[in-house]
Amino acid sequence: MALGRLAKAVLQPKEWTVMSIFQRSEMCRNLCFSVVLGTRPFNGSLGSTAEQVQSRNLCNHSILLQPGNHSILLQQVRNYARITRRKQETPSHLDDLPPTMLKKDYENVPLVEKTDDVVKRLLSLEMASNKEKLRVKMEQLADKVRRSPVDCGSFEVQIARLTAKIRNLQEHSQNHPKDKVNKRNMLMAIDRRKKLLKYLRCTRYDTFENVCKQLGIQYTFPPEYYRRVTRRWLAKKALCIKIYNEVRKRRAAERQKQNNLTSSSITKLEVPTDPKKEGTPV
8 A cells, every 4th residue: 555655645646546556556566666776766657577476476475674784574466376276186096098999980890990199099098088988888797797698688797887877977076066967867877776775675685785885885774754744845745645546546536427328329339230220122
């Protein structure tokens, strides 16, 4: 503030009002190093670009200077150089894929082996996108729990593919915590996998244990009670059940009425006719 008043007093009022905020701050910096330190006479100009950069670099730190018999503490005027915190790089589950492995679409193509190194590099995982690497990872996890070589849709294979997808979405949510769509897709995939694991646990427990062991899944049991039972919740549930039963009754009555109409029309069409009443043909 003191440097601002000093610069305002040196300049004309009209010149000070025309200057922008950035020009005023640069003026204060140059004034500090020209008048106080005596490096050059202050003429009211902003100085050259090199001088502005030098003054900015010096003023970004608190420096103790002693011109003459007086000690002056130059405080930081503007925080130009801010400390940037680097995010910790989380290890990806796709790092164990070898870069020389071919993409999924070119694994069983015999012509790829006869091509040169540049083409092989383009068709390998080194130049592949994250989506293509995820497909390869899904197939690797599915191979661990397949029932047969042609199995591609069993519960075990679905769980393996969902596991690779969930781990990929978790890594994305760690790097981008504000991505709500990604978080929603991750929770939906977790719920889907939880249902499949619950079915396997109830029907084939040995397969369930093998899948959890091969894929590294830690199964947690659901809570016994999901919410606290209150009077309001009980009244609301009773009302919903009452409405549901009433709608079922009305639909059953309409269905029965429709069946009666169709059956009566069919009986009218199937009434046998007496040939004696019709008479003999001429």
